[in-house]
Amino acid sequence: MDMIERVRRFNRAVTTRTGTLNESYLDRGRSFGQARVLFEIGPSGMDVRTLRERLSLDSGYCSRMLKALEKQGLVKVRQSAADRRRREASLTAKGRAEWSAYDRLSDDLARSMLAPLTEQQRTRLIDAMATVETLIAAGSVTFTAEAPDSADARFCIEAYFAELAERFEEGFDVALSNASGDPGMAPPGGTFLVARLAGRPVACGGVKTVGPRTGEIKRMWVARDARGLGIARRLLDALETEARALGMTRVVLDTNRALTEAHAMYRKAGYHETERFNDNPYAHLWFAKDFA
Amino acid sequence: MDMIERVRRFNRAVTTRTGTLNESYLDRGRSFGQARVLFEIGPSGMDVRTLRERLSLDSGYCSRMLKALEKQGLVKVRQSAADRRRREASLTAKGRAEWSAYDRLSDDLARSMLAPLTEQQRTRLIDAMATVETLIAAGSVTFTAEAPDSADARFCIEAYFAELAERFEEGFDVALSNASGDPGMAPPGGTFLVARLAGRPVACGGVKTVGPRTGEIKRMWVARDARGLGIARRLLDALETEARALGMTRVVLDTNRALTEAHAMYRKAGYHETERFNDNPYAHLWFAKDFA
DNA sequence: GAATATCTCTGACTAAAGTCAGATAATGGA
DNA sequence: TCCATTATCTGACTTTAGTCAGAGATATTC
Helix, strand or coil, X not given: CCHHHHHHHHHHHHHHHHHHHHHHHHCCCCCHHHHHHHHHHCCCCEEHHHHHHHHCCCHHHHHHHHHHHHHCCCEEEEECCCCCCCXXXXXXXXXXXXHHHHHHHHHHHHHHXXXXXXXXXXXXXXXXXXXXXXXXXXXXXXXXXXXXXXXXXXXXXXXXXXXHHHHCCCCCCCCCCCHHHHHHCCCCCEEEEEEEECCEEXXXXXXXXXXCCEEEEEXXXXXXXXXXXXXXHHHHHHHHHHHHHCCCCEEEEEECCCCHHHHHHHHXXXXXXXXXXXXXXXXXXXXXXXXX | CCHHHHHHHHHHHHHHHHHHHHHHHHCCCCCHHHHHHHHHHCCCCEEHHHHHHHCCCCHHHHHHHHHHHHHCCCEEEEECCXXXXXXXXXXXXXXXXXXXXXXXXXXXXXXXXXXXXXXXXXXXXXXXXXXXXXXHHHXXXXXEECCCCCHHHHHHHHHHHHXXXXXXXXXXXXXXXXXXXXXXXXXXXXXXXXXXXXXXXXXXXXXXXXXXXXXEEEEEEECHHHCCCCHHHHHHHHHHHHHHHCCCCEEEEXXXXXXXXXXXXXXXXXXXXXXXXXXXXXCCEEEEEECC
16 A cells, blocks of 8 residues: 555544544534634633634624623623723633533543553554654644744744753853844845744744855754754755755855754755854854755 | 543644645535535445435435536436335546545645655654554444344354364364354343444454353454454453353353464463363364453 | 335425625724 | 724625425335
């Protein structure tokens, strides 16, 4: 059986098993739409805008469902203090009880999948599930080119700096690093990529022109909880593709001695160590790669 | 994280990924219900009764959807030759083209899950998927007590005899074995269990009274393609539970020397070899287990 | 051959899901 | 202050999904 067929079989098997969950939602005497809204609001509440976006609902449709839930005494909707156009939905005590009931259905499904198995089978199943989940996550990471001062890009860069400060023996001060170059990481001379997992930014990296047909790769970072998915490698590939598209034939980069896992990756990706090409006080190693 | 939470995370991850498939179905300009019917009919056609059962549709609802598909020139419904009350639906050339288009969507989803991964990751994913699929299948096997002459029970017993004939060095002839006992495997003195996987019978086994507070386990069989799921062990457990419920304190069984994997399982389940207790010409080993 | 059961269809419903065009009120700049 | 934008709501729809009670034709059983 080829891989495609295997994946299809898997999809079929899993969706038929988990499909029963959706049906059990209806047993609580509420339409699926309303159950979804109630469950999404959650015990900590949510503003209506976010709710609509998460469930991709029409505003009128959503408004009506909230009203219905309010009439059932499950939900309370009130004006937001910060922005009085907005409204915030939260669960009443009765609503939280219903939420728990829906939550329990997911637990029950999970339990029913494990119950008939032996302890050994359970462990095997859990391990395999973790692997599938991880690799599905890895596969759904998207890369987008955007301005290095976009909200998500800045979030990544901040996290990157924070991590450097933590990992460098000598600490890290943005002002001392040659950090002026962010604007260069935008068209026409460069580019900046943000990787997202389920909408959340989890990695970034940029390339900017530093000489004739030469680019420098900077700000490469992957969020701690997104490591081990091969994102760094794909990001590096993507940056090289961007560099080529910008007419570059050579890319260089510098790195700190503390970032050992990065050194290994650069070498494996075809980079070779080269002489110091900048005066970054935090850099101990300099790498370069020439495109064929 | 505990097991329940891990399973829930897995379910969430997989359903959000595969949920896109259902949405993409709608892109072909047909309601989900109609798409489902069209796809289920399949290139080889199907009679309306079966179709309705598979998709659990109301007969009127189904009839209308078929009519709509017929009007679109995708489906042809005609009277069955065998039973003129029945009708049979089949796809037209245009219908087969649409079917392929839907089929391709599943392929595309599978491909898009694999595409971003490295070869090594793909192999890991496929392996983990196979494990999950197998163990989910194992978990969804159901055991039901039924008459040993029910259709599915007979199917299992035939398959069992066929396999014995194949595996015994000396061949197997039902008439020579002490096969008269099937009626005993029903209440009040015994019971017969059929295991099903997705509706299909995949295993069977029975217990009947052979002496005071003593039962004999017979006809234990697991379909070849359902082995390795721990069904045999669970079936044996279930039969012992039935035996206890029937007031038995001891169960015995006989087996042929060729069925080595069975011997191992009986020993592991607490059975010990005992003296010959019957004149079954095909038996070489006799086992017994006393309940605590 | 009559009674009963089965298979499918039609008509008449209801509920849920989803869309679209304003109306209303608040916010954030120019 | 005015004007464009944003967030939500209301009313008026359509489509999809699903149910139920017969009717008509055919098959099965006694």
